[in-house]
Amino acid sequence: MKQDISRLLQKKKKQLLEDWMNFQLKDAGLREDLMSNEELRTQSDELLDSLLKSLTSTNITDPQSADFEGVNEILAGISISRARQGYSPRETGTFIFSLKDAVLKTLQAELKDDPLALVDATLNMNKLMDSFGITTFETFIKGREEVILRQTDEIAEISTPVIRVWDGILALPIIGTLDSARTQIVMESLLEEIVESGSTIAILDISGVPAVDSLVAQHIIKTVAATRLMGAECIISGIRPEIAQTVVHLGIDLSNIVTKASLASALKYAFTMLKLEVKKSQREKAI
Numbered sequence: 001m002k003q004d005i006s007r008l009l010q011k012k013k014k015q016l017l018e019d020w021m022n023f024q025l026k027d028a029g030l031r032e033d034l035m036s037n038e039e040l041r042t043q044s045d046e047l048l049d050s051l052l053k054s055l056t057s058t059n060i061t062d063p064q065s066a067d068f069e070g071v072n073e074i075l076a077g078i079s080i081s082r083a084r085q086g087y088s089p090r091e092t093g094t095f096i097f098s099l100k101d102a103v104l105k106t107l108q109a110e111l112k113d114d115p116l117a118l119v120d121a122t123l124n125m126n127k128l129m130d131s132f133g134i135t136t137f138e139t140f141i142k143g144r145e146e147v148i149l150r151q152t153d154e155i156a157e158i159s160t161p162v163i164r165v166w167d168g169i170l171a172l173p174i175i176g177t178l179d180s181a182r183t184q185i186v187m188e189s190l191l192e193e194i195v196e197s198g199s200t201i202a203i204l205d206i207s208g209v210p211a212v213d214s215l216v217a218q219h220i221i222k223t224v225a226a227t228r229l230m231g232a233e234c235i236i237s238g239i240r241p242e243i244a245q246t247v248v249h250l251g252i253d254l255s256n257i258v259t260k261a262s263l264a265s266a267l268k269y270a271f272t273m274l275k276l277e278v279k280k281s282q283r284e285k286a287i
Contacts, residue, residue, distance in 0.1 A: 029091050160174065170199045175209075176209070190202060191230055203270065
């Protein structure tokens with residue numbers, strides 16, 4: 001009878017695909033903005049073809065069988081692709097579970113006169129399709145994590161721009177919390193720009209850092225030390241009253257680092273170090 005089940009489903013492939021497509025197209029969460037119906041049919045046909053070719057009377061009771069490796073690879077590719085496209089977990093899960101509905105519909109229609117065979121086949125296919133569902137969710141989560149990590153890296157790069165504010169003067173406004181990974185990005189960006197521009201002064205503006213604790217302070221000190229090793233002097237700006245109190249309370253020694261309350265003050269100090277003077281021009285009166 002198990003052999004009959006695998007053959008039965010293979011013979012009913014065309015109807016299975018139509019039922020599966022109908023279930024998917026009727027779903028309220030169908031994302032036609034992300035995938036056309038033609039693409040969905042092609043994707044569904046590929047998976048169904050692989051499943052029916054792999055299914056035998058032996059492995060129908062063993063979801064972990066190596067025979068389903070191809071099916072799992074297709075599912076993994078679809079899930080990761082959908083995670084990157086912006087599908088939700090529910091929308092991705094509906095893809096495989098609507099196939100389960102189509103399979104069970106076929107079994108009920110073909111085995112309605114043999115209740116025992118129907119129960120046996122239903123249990124086996126439920127177990128098999130649920131295993132595929134787990135594969136779908138696991139790979140979807142992996143794909144979504146990749147997207148989040150990539151976006152995190154992009155945000156970190158965008159939020160740590162090194163700006164050439166004057167010849168020989170760089171400014172790096174830091175927005176958000178500093179952790180070890182972020183500090184590494186800050187140092188690499190700053191040191192690369194120091195080498196490229198030949199600047200001798202770097203201003204680290206921390207007015208966008210919400211709070212400074214001992215760990216954040218250590219990251220700032222490391223950045224200052226790395227800057228000095230490159231032959232540039234470092235000025236810390238954006239020292240708000242609450243940050244100053246926290247630094248004193250924690251006993252953090254910043255006495256050997258020039259600190260200023262604002263970026264403007266730091267820039268003015270940098271001009272003094274470079275012996276530069278900025279004056280307002282006087283307009284000549286018209287005769």
